Amino acid sequence: MLEIRNLTKTYRAQTAVNDLSFTVPDGQVTGFLGPNGAGKSTTMRMAVGLERPTSGEATFDGVPFRKLDNPGRVVGSLLDATWFHPGRSAYQHLAILADLMRLPETRIEECLEAVGLSGVATKRVGGFSLGMKQRLGVACALMGNPKHVLLDEPVNGLDPEGVHWMRERIRALAADGCAVLVSSHLLSEMELTADRLIVVGKGALIAEGTVEEFLSRGKAGTVEVEVLAEDVFRAVGLLEAEGLRVSVVSGGAGSDASSSAAKKALLRVDGAVADDIARLALNNRLLITGLSAKKVSLEDAFLDTTAGSVVYQAN
Ligand SMILES: Nc1ncnc2c1ncn2[C@@H]1O[C@H](COP(=O)(O)OP(=O)(O)OP(=O)(O)O)[C@@H](O)[C@H]1O
Structure with a gap:
């Protein structure tokens, strides 16, 4: 298990990592996320002794990287696939x-063989694509x-x-019992x-x-609600x-009432929980003919969670 305990890194006036603590358990893939400049690379570099922490420490099964006997047998890292010497194979x-x-x-x-580079083993790395360098980095x-x-x-x-290959490789490492930390x-x-x-x-740690x-833990998502066309105005009201944001997707005013699909209306409700809508409808004797919650994506949850921590933002 990798344990990050109260790690802090300060560069002059800039605090890159601020009292960060978390664990990376064995047998699992731990994703490391954060906006640009959040301190992910600095944390990883400190963990493997490439950067000295201002305070705090990182340990691998209780031992700091610098105290490991044969570190490459305990910790493998791919932190920068561009460090390779271009003239070497x-x-x-x-x-x-x-x-x-040894x-x-x-x-x-x-x-x-495992990373698919056997065919170019003796070629100079200077001629490798970024993807090939990443594969070599994994090797x-x-x-x-x-x-x-x-x-x-x-x-x-x-x-x-x-x-796809990298995903399978990462999953296989965790299945073999490794503690895997991946930023992406x-x-x-x-x-x-x-x-x-x-x-x-x-x-700093957000989640x-x-x-x-x-x-x-992200905010409520988007819920699609189908009602009878004649109930649209009441439903929206x-x-x-x-306090919910509602838009009429189809079947609202002006739609063709003669087709059977037009007898129903589809509403899109943002920031809602499906169960709450069902309860609201029941309490108000409103017939709901369809109700489906759109799955919250990791991207939605990430943007939501990190909204106050973005440093570099385009206007
Ligand atoms: N050697 C350094 N000297 C000064 N500041 C640094 C140094 N290394 C990193 N920083 C600063 O520390 C902060 C964290 O950088 P870091 O590269 O760790 O973030 P990151 O989360 O990996 O970002 P990204 O997602 O963009 O790769 C940034 O503001 C960066 O400018």
């Missing part, structure tokens, strides 16, 4: 790591069969097949990959919990009286 990069970690040469082939991270894996924006530059701006991807989420804003908890 993929094989040479992995060979250096194998040597450092791993057999066979592990190099295994890792190249480096997984070389030592680590129990903890930290991936900063791992799907950056990957094509759809690569994104692709929220739909995180929704498919992560079990738990850590959301940060301006360096920590399962994906389901995060989705349900009742809903608006509750």
Whole structure:
């Protein structure tokens, strides 16, 4: 388990990470989310000893990174896939790591095979695409069969097949018992990959919990309500009286009353909970012929939760 305890990082006047604490449990994928500049990369860099915390610490099964005997066998990280030496081949990069970690040469082939780079193993990395570098970065991270894996924006530059591959790879690591921390701006991807989420804003923790908890803590979503066309005005009046925003999607005034579909009207209600609407209708003897809550997406919940923590925003 990775434990982040009261981590703080200050650069001159700027606090990049502010008293941040959270855990990354074994056997699960923990998604690390936050707006640009929220402190995700800085946190990951501090965890693996690339940056010294101003205060606080990160430990892997109780041990700080700098005190690990053979760190590559305990922690694998992909923090920046652009650090590779352009003149060296993929094989040479992995060979250096194998040597450092005292791993057999066979592990190099295994890792190249696992990330689909066997065919270009001897090619200079300078000619690799960003996606190929990401794959090599994953190979480096997984070389030592680590129990903890930290991936900063791992799907950056990957094509759809690569994104799918990365998702499967990340899920497989968690299934093998690893503690996996993954940051990504692709929220739909995180929704498919992560079990738990850590959301940060301006360096501090905003939310920590399962994906389901995060989705349900967001504001109420959009509910579609179908009523008889003759009841439209009454329905809209009742809903608006509750402070809800209502729009008539179809079947309102001016629609063709002769078609059977036109005998019904569809309303879109924002910021609502379906059960509350059903209860309101029942109490007012309004017939509802259809009621469906639109699933709140991770993107909706993220934007909602981090609204007050966005630093860089276009006008
Ligand atoms: N070496 C540094 N010197 C000064 N400020 C820094 C340094 N590294 C990061 N920062 C600042 O710390 C804050 C957090 O940056 P960080 O890269 O950790 O955010 P992030 O959440 O990873 O952002 P993004 O999603 O854009 O990658 C930013 O305001 C950044 O400008």
